[in-house]
Amino acid sequence: MVQMRTHNCGQLRLQNAGEHVRLVGWMENVREVGNNFAFVILRDFYGTTQIVIEFEEMMATIKDLNKESTIAVEGIVRERSSKNPKLPTGEIEVVPEKIEVLGRCRYNSLPFEINRSREADETARLKYRYLDLRNPEVQANIILRCKVVSALRAAMADHDFLEITTPILTASSPEGARDYLVPARKHPGMFYALPQAPQQFKQLLMTAGFDRYFQIAPCFRDEDARGDRSPGEFYQLDMEMAFATQEDVFAVLEDVLPPIFAKYGKYNIASQAPFRRIAYNDALRYYGSDKPDLRIDLTCKDVTDLFKDTEFGPFQGQTVKAIDISDCKLTRKQIEKLLTECEVQSGSKGYWFKTDDKGEIAGGIAKFVTPIKDQMASRIDLSPNTLVVLSAGEYAVKSAGVQIKTFGAAVEGHMDKERYEFCWIVDFPMYEIGDESGELEFCHNPFSMPSGGLEVLLKAERGEIDPLSITADQYDLVCNGVELSSGAVRNHDPEIMVKAFELVRLGEEDVKAKFPAMYNAFCYGAPPHAGIAPGVDRMVMLLAGEDSIREIIPFPMNKNAQDLMMGAPSEVTQKQLDELHIQITKEEE
């Protein structure tokens, strides 16, 4: 009985010299040196090993093969006469007695070069993802993902969480994103939906008496993609705890995440527990964003009152925010280029001035700042060589947020990239005035417990407080400016639920109609519970230091939610459609 292999390609060392071995793998490269002399690089999952071809007969076998064919090599391990210290197996080589072809690569030109696949056109990479993934660099991200998922599972189990799977075919939910629908064969005209998150199931598990639940949960949302958002499907570390508070949830993740970030992250410095808590309103006030990047030391200051009597048109009667950036060596041209970048992203114009070597105000809108220099200096740092970037108007806050991230990354000395900075954003508003309706609406989701419970809602109902001032026990986990996760203390009390709905002109019937299972379940005695669901893909993306979420997904779809490799979505047969009682109507031209 012949073994497929005795060793892998990353394994052999000098002490193996003289052993008879059998290796298998892909023929990565052939370096011919002389007539009947060549080096073949054999690659498998574990590494590469050099094979020396010294005879005519074997040379013929090799020459007959295209690169990336799979072969088996049987032979003797030998100490190299010229070693390569850069390679783990660089001290040895294998002298083959027999070479066997296992899987012929039928093409002598590949859609891209394996070891440079990351530079190739993304469409080609996705279509030939199985070749792209042969690149050890690309493979490394998937390996990292596996390790991180295992570590998360182990850590959650350590904290006494049970992994419980929840249905993939479920009911369409009226809240949130667009659902993926699945026609029900046995129920003409009816549909299942793929879950946007196991939200309701996990809350029902709490109601059922499970104390700590988690799941590496697939979630499906039919929304457009982004660099950090995969279209269609993604994974969450979904968790929920019964009889728990916000701080209980924080404590679990503050315990689970830092060691994993420290061990698997590209950068090995990660903030430790407790993570900073920043109120939603403060996050906007100081960072212009509800997902601040705390690696950046810049904050924005309100200078609206200083420009009360300004002659500068764009600032007249507007909110004005300023960001002071010390020790800035950017030229005028560079500053304006960055400002333009910010404008594209935030959709509103930015302004600037700076202080020169002597601390005099110069450049940009200097003319309008000089008269109020002293007041300005009491508000922000105006020491020499400080750049001040400003934004004004309705979107001043958001614009300032973009400016902080852009200039923070561009101006030297204001951002330590090589670390992971976590923070909790807390005290989210419960309600907001809807853009379209102009009326009070839920700000995020209606499952969250309003801080202060029923009492607060009643006060708002009686007009004693502004409903917009009500906050929810809801929180986001943010890392390096990336929203990793949203969570909340849930509203487990049917009475408070109905009252919360009444404030947005809905009532008990709406709650029952929208969330029948949960509403009914909560009427049988529910535990107070809280949870969160960090995005696994985004976490791995941060750990790998990648900018595109597709780099850490084994088989990603493209921006248009197509799987180019499998050819999905695709048309189906008429028979399939008939069974599902589905008729296709052609879109009119």
Next chain:
RNA sequence: GGCUCGGUAGCGAAGCUGGUUAUCGCGUCGGCCUGUCACGCCGAAGAUCGUGGGUUCGAGCCCCAUCCGAGUCGCCA
């Protein structure tokens, strides 16, 4: 759907103010080379410049339309 950027041999790029034979690197094929390791040297093949129309004596380059891709906004509790 809006905006921005892009599409040039199998792959990655260059291509000036429109000018005659469209460059360069990698890969492929052939030759040389017995210690390479991103091997080296010599040579060759390989391009409807995304597509369609227009301007022009002349278009990879300018104009119009259109397709495809990426980023971003909308959207995503």
